[in-house]
Amino acid sequence: MSKDILADKADTIFTRTDAAVKGYVTEDDFIAVAKKNLEKYKEAPDSSKAVALIESFKSLWRAYLSNLATPQATKLSREEFRASFKKHKQNKVFDKVLVPLYRNLFDVIDTDGDGQLSVHEFSVLTAVNLAQAKQAFKEIDVDGDGHISREEYLSAFKAFCESSEPTSTGNLLFKG
Known part of the structure; x- marks a missing residue:
């Protein structure tokens, strides 16, 4: 990792989210990550756990946009994503958005x-x-x-x- 550890972490998440290597991420990419996790754990796509997880990933997408004050954006570049990730702490994104997401993910993982x-x-x-x-x-x-x-x-x-x-x-x- 470089000296900017938060940027490195953001890059890791960006790379995993931009599976098609487009150079940007969209809400659809966030939903695809949720669905990939559902598939890995063999969770039915229409189960209450699946619906909750997908909604949590949509909320995370909106938080990334909100961190940058760009609620109408449809995609984020790596640089925008990194800048938004670094604002999670100051905007209390972990408590507001990520705790519910990780709780929902935990429920899926706990097979x-x-x-x-x-x-x-x-x-x-x-x-x-x-x-x-x-x-x-x-x-x-x-x-x-x-x-x-x-x-x-x-x-x-x-x-x-x-x-x-x-x-x-x-x-x-x-x-x-």
């Missing part, structure tokens, strides 16, 4: 419905090799009970979105 994530459930999310997923899992599982609780999960995502520290546990979420 056995036990209220916590197993290594397997977590590894599907991260899209890295199993060894990397296990290492990240171990560090995010702060209490060491062998599961990632909803609180540990939200804490890691908050660190990813807001921390400029290179050793932040949240950075483990999107390695690779």
Whole structure:
């Protein structure tokens, strides 16, 4: 990572969202990310969990636009996306938009419905090799009970979105 860690994080998310490599992202790209996660976890597209997750990704798209005061925009370049990502903390986007999104995503990821994530459930999310997923899992599982609780999960995502520290546990979420 470079010295501008938040920019690096924004670039990671941008690259994963711009799957067609157009050089910009749209609301449709955000919806596609939601649908990809639903497919990975074999969640029915018309389930209440699926609808909630897609709506959360739409809210995130609107937050990116709002951060830049461009609510009528239909696409964001990498530079615009990066600038908006960096404003998440000051605009309290994590609490307003990302907590509901990550709660909805957690509900999809938690395929056995036990209220916590197993290594397997977590590894599907991260899209890295199993060894990397296990290492990240171990560090995010702060209490060491062998599961990632909803609180540990939200804490890691908050660190990813807001921390400029290179050793932040949240950075483990999107390695690779």
